[in-house]
Amino acid sequence: xxxxxxxxxxxxxxxxxxxxxxxxxxxxxxxxxxxxxxxxxxxxxxxxxxxxxxxxxxxxxxxxxxxxxxxxxxxxxxxxxxxxxxxxxxxxxxxxxxxxxxxxxxxxxxxxxxxxxxxxxxxxxxxxxxxxxxxxxxxxxxxxxxxxxxxxxxxxxxxxxxxxxxxxxxxxxxxxxxxxxxxxxxxxxxxxxxxxxxxxxxxxxxxxxxxxxxxxxxxxxxxxxxxxxxxxxxxxxxxxxxxxxxxxxxxxxxxxxxxxxxxxxxxxxxxxxxxxxxxxxxxxxxxxxxxxxxxxxxxxxxxxxxxxxxxxxxxxxxxxxxxxxxxxxxxxxxxx
Amino acid sequence: xxxxxxxxxxxxxxxxxxxxxxxxxxxxxxxxxxxxxxxxxxxxxxxxxxxxxxxxxxxxxxxxxxxxxxxxxxxxxxxxxxxxxxxxxxxxxxxxxxxxxxxxxxxxxxxxxxxxxxxxxxxxxxxxxxxxxxxxxxxxxxxxxxxxxxxxxxxxxxxxxxxxxxxxxxxxxxxxxxxxxxxxxxxxxxxxxxxxxxxxxxxxxxxxxxxxxxxxxxxxxxxxxxxxxxxxxxxxxxxxxxxxxxxxxxxxxxxxxxxxxxxxxxxxxxxxxxxxxxxxxxxxxxxxxxxxxxxx
Amino acid sequence: xxxxxxxxxxxxxxxxxxxxxxxxxxxxxxxxxxxxxxxxxxxxxxxxxxxxxxxxxxxxxxxxxxxxxxxxxxxxxxxxxxxxxxxxxxxxxxxxxxxxxxxxxxxxxxxxxxxxxxxxxxxxxxxxxxxxxxxxxxxxxxxxxxxxxxxxxxxxxxxxxxxxxxxxxxxxxxxxxxxxxxxxxxxxxxxxxxxxxxxxxxxxxxxxxxxxxxxxxxxxxxxxxxxxxxxxxxxxxxxxxxxxxxxxxxxxxxxxxxxxxxxxxxxxxxxxxxxxxxx
Numbered sequence: 001x002x003x004x005x006x007x008x009x010x011x012x013x014x015x016x017x018x019x020x021x022x023x024x025x026x027x028x029x030x031x032x033x034x035x036x037x038x039x040x041x042x043x044x045x046x047x048x049x050x051x052x053x054x055x056x057x058x059x060x061x062x063x064x065x066x067x068x069x070x071x072x073x074x075x076x077x078x079x080x081x082x083x084x085x086x087x088x089x090x091x092x093x094x095x096x097x098x099x100x101x102x103x104x105x106x107x108x109x110x111x112x113x114x115x116x117x118x119x120x121x122x123x124x125x126x127x128x129x130x131x132x133x134x135x136x137x138x139x140x141x142x143x144x145x146x147x148x149x150x151x152x153x154x155x156x157x158x159x160x161x162x163x164x165x166x167x168x169x170x171x172x173x174x175x176x177x178x179x180x181x182x183x184x185x186x187x188x189x190x191x192x193x194x195x196x197x198x199x200x201x202x203x204x205x206x207x208x209x210x211x212x213x214x215x216x217x218x219x220x221x222x223x224x225x226x227x228x229x230x231x232x233x234x235x236x237x238x239x240x241x242x243x244x245x246x247x248x249x250x251x252x253x254x255x256x257x258x259x260x261x262x263x264x265x266x267x268x269x270x271x272x273x274x275x276x277x278x279x280x281x282x283x284x285x286x287x288x289x290x291x292x293x294x295x296x297x298x299x300x301x302x303x304x305x306x307x308x309x310x311x312x313x314x315x316x317x318x319x320x321x322x323x324x325x326x327x328x329x330x331x332x333x334x335x336x
Numbered sequence: 337x338x339x340x341x342x343x344x345x346x347x348x349x350x351x352x353x354x355x356x357x358x359x360x361x362x363x364x365x366x367x368x369x370x371x372x373x374x375x376x377x378x379x380x381x382x383x384x385x386x387x388x389x390x391x392x393x394x395x396x397x398x399x400x401x402x403x404x405x406x407x408x409x410x411x412x413x414x415x416x417x418x419x420x421x422x423x424x425x426x427x428x429x430x431x432x433x434x435x436x437x438x439x440x441x442x443x444x445x446x447x448x449x450x451x452x453x454x455x456x457x458x459x460x461x462x463x464x465x466x467x468x469x470x471x472x473x474x475x476x477x478x479x480x481x482x483x484x485x486x487x488x489x490x491x492x493x494x495x496x497x498x499x500x501x502x503x504x505x506x507x508x509x510x511x512x513x514x515x516x517x518x519x520x521x522x523x524x525x526x527x528x529x530x531x532x533x534x535x536x537x538x539x540x541x542x543x544x545x546x547x548x549x550x551x552x553x554x555x556x557x558x559x560x561x562x563x564x565x566x567x568x569x570x571x572x573x574x575x576x577x578x579x580x581x582x583x584x585x586x587x588x589x590x591x592x593x594x595x596x597x598x599x600x601x602x603x604x605x606x607x608x609x610x611x612x613x614x615x616x617x618x619x620x621x622x623x624x625x626x627x628x629x630x631x632x
Numbered sequence: 633x634x635x636x637x638x639x640x641x642x643x644x645x646x647x648x649x650x651x652x653x654x655x656x657x658x659x660x661x662x663x664x665x666x667x668x669x670x671x672x673x674x675x676x677x678x679x680x681x682x683x684x685x686x687x688x689x690x691x692x693x694x695x696x697x698x699x700x701x702x703x704x705x706x707x708x709x710x711x712x713x714x715x716x717x718x719x720x721x722x723x724x725x726x727x728x729x730x731x732x733x734x735x736x737x738x739x740x741x742x743x744x745x746x747x748x749x750x751x752x753x754x755x756x757x758x759x760x761x762x763x764x765x766x767x768x769x770x771x772x773x774x775x776x777x778x779x780x781x782x783x784x785x786x787x788x789x790x791x792x793x794x795x796x797x798x799x800x801x802x803x804x805x806x807x808x809x810x811x812x813x814x815x816x817x818x819x820x821x822x823x824x825x826x827x828x829x830x831x832x833x834x835x836x837x838x839x840x841x842x843x844x845x846x847x848x849x850x851x852x853x854x855x856x857x858x859x860x861x862x863x864x865x866x867x868x869x870x871x872x873x874x875x876x877x878x879x880x881x882x883x884x885x886x887x888x889x890x891x892x893x894x895x896x897x898x899x900x901x902x903x904x905x906x907x908x909x910x911x
Binding site: 413421440446530536 | 639640641650691732775776779780782
């Protein structure tokens with residue numbers, strides 16, 4: 001992965017973008033080809049792998065575990081809700097810059113951004129108040145708990161509660177960046193949405209022993225599982241890079257090096273904005289900012305439609321294969 | 337700008353006397369520069385050798401803390417905040433609460449401090465304050481008990497230095513004592529493993545309590561220059577860097593000694609120590625007057 | 633076990649707060665704002681002063697009623713890191729630290745990931761304004777200590793404002809001062825539900841929300857803006873909001889930043905006058 005760019009290359013990319021021709025032949029609002037596959041990791045409750053042609057490869061896994069509820073001492077909030085804990089880690093093999101502690105800053109930035117876009121939604125909650133669940137400084141991936149009301153990035157947290165005030169489902173969403181080819185955030189969110197679609201949570205049976213005591217049992221039936229409620233409202237994000245006076249989407253690594261300012265727009269299928277964050281060290285004019293937000297929104301909504309359609313198609317073809325008695329082959333890690 | 341003649345022997349031997357501007361001379365020969373003032377009985381900032389810098393104390397500056405105080409001694413500014421939280425007591429002292437003082441010298445107050453874990457200087461100051469308050473039994477930790485063996489109050493006393501200009505120990509101790517006097521903790525009720533407090537808006541004596549301080553130790557620090565020949569009260573940062581030792585005396589309001597510490601600068605005579613203790617008594621009286629005036 | 637500090641109990645929690653029966657908690661439906669003197673478009677009065685920290689090259693102290701923070705700037709100074717290759721541009725490092733007693737819940741003494749992220753964001757917000765190309769091989773260090781925090785959005789925007797003033801006080805060449813301001817979207821009427829499609833009041837934009845108001849927010853936005861160059865150096869929005877609300881809030885924030893700019897100017901002029909009288 002290049003970490004330096006020569007002035008000649010920079011000029012070439014800049015001039016090309018002004019003429020609406022990017023270095024690889026795309027136009028400014030064009031995405032590269034995205035390959036998506038769900039159910040690649042068998043040990044998880046749900047997983048997905050996203051590959052963007054040009055090198056970006058992200059694996060997102062969702063594990064559902066049972067844990068105690070997180071109650072806010074001041075408001076008493078959270079006693080009847082589950083939790084979502086996100087973390088992003090860039091594998092040192094993905095790029096020369098990621099070896100050792102090089103990826104720490106990037107991991108932290110991506111994790112915080114992810115939990116901010118997924119966590120905030122209702123009153124009596126603030127995404128800024130996300131507390132750390134792991135206080136150990138040795139972990140290279142910083143994970144953050146989303147302290148939320150129902151609707152964490154659309155997901156219905158009340159449905160994740162097992163015994164109010166005591167036990168709930170905690171969804172650990174872990175994203176692993178296997179290869180860097182630009183545009184990490186979009187890939188991570190696409191993977192997360194697909195993984196959550198693929199997630200199946202076991203059903204639980206709660207017995208009331210009386211006296212406020214409850215006992216629950218996790219039903220071990222692989223066929224009888226629940227999907228995550230509210231997953232259709234999960235946001236996707238679009239990264240817009242400002243180069244010169246224009247902006248592009250889905251930047252390649254070289255284009256990212258030329259970026260003056262980057263805007264990440266998270267939007268859900270109803271067109272509501274779930275988050276906005278600017279990065280890099282340049283400024284954006286307010287009118288251009290609003291324009292970028294608008295284009296990010298439209299692009300995000302169409303991306304959600306396409307993603308949902310392809311996940312549905314994959315699920316339908318898998319179901320059809322199973323019904324015919326054919327084994328379902330997952331392409332897995334060795335697919336090109 | 338005044339010109340000062342250099343009288344240090346090495347230069348005088350090889351060349352005619354140089355003249356420097358005052359600030360250049362201070363950078364090249366800081367000890368000589370200082371000696372020129374000390375010989376006249378004053379210091380570069382105009383103070384007499386035994387004079388303390390103007391001190392201000394403000395109470396209740398941080399509303400999110402149970403008690404707080406801000407102390408300014410000359411250019412050194414510290415803010416102390418006390419947070420009271422509930423914790424399980426130690427096994428061998430089931431009715432003792434916790435008292436945890438810590439001084440934070442962060443890079444914001446001076447370029448000499450680097451980010452990261454506390455430096456040796458910060459650790460020494462934190463430990464000294466901890467020792468003075470524990471050994472002098474300022475607080476009875478039994479007062480902090482909520483339910484024996486189950487829940488006690490833990491007082492986290494954190495001192496943040498905002499601006500550093502020497503004599504951090506005096507400033508930190510004064511801030512800690514002022515903050516402790518300012519603390520108000522809501523009265524707790526213990527109910528099946530959960531500690532509850534009332535959330536009423538105004539805190540009065542019905543729903544909250546103040547800490548009972550058995551005594552209020554206050555301190556004065558003296559820097560020793562020229563191996564105890566010159567004693568400087570309340571040294572600032574430039575004076576601390578050229579001095580080789582210091583004496584710190586801590587007294588309570590009854591004039592009883594709580595702590596004396598002497599470091600560096602060879603040996604000091606008994607009369608010097610007595611001189612310092614007497615000066616501390618005067619200083620403590622002044623300081624108490626300032627504090628009680630502000631508390632109104 | 634942290635051996636470098638005086639040790640306390642391993643785990644301590646805040647007690648549970650029980651409000652008395654007659655306690656009236658502020659809700660957005662009841663009155664206009666938590667501070668009844670303010671209108672939704674009003675910011676809190678700002679107290680801004682420079683020169684608090686003697687040893688720093690430049691410093692500033694800002695108070696927004698209950699939010700208090702101090703900023704110290706050290707530099708430009710030579711870059712110390714050995715592995716650092718030659719850089720034609722200066723290196724800007726920002727570190728923000730919340731004092732342990734600054735928030736309602738006691739914070740850890742060590743930096744947590746939230747502080748690390750805010751530090752990164754602060755660096756990104758300030759870099760476009762500083763002429764780092766004039767300072768090769770140099771480093772500028774900006775340290776911010778938050779003494780009391782009343783609303784995280786306001787805390788962060790105050791940090792941006794104070795840092796710009798401190799940098800100017802240090803005499804570092806800048807293209808423009810960066811003003812920061814924040815706003816929250818709060819539902820004052822019945823909540824809008826998408827499925828029912830019923831028409832209801834959209835959330836209202838409250839400028840510079842404090843802690844009580846932030847508890848009810850549906851979303852928030854923090855904006856850093858350079859008024860003379862008319863450029864946004866940073867925008868951070870979280871929570872769900874419609875596109876129109878966002879455009880509106882960006883406009884409001886830009887207006888508010890212009891007002892804050894005047895306050896920053898005033899503070900810097902005052903410090904120059906003070907220096908002149910001292911000489």
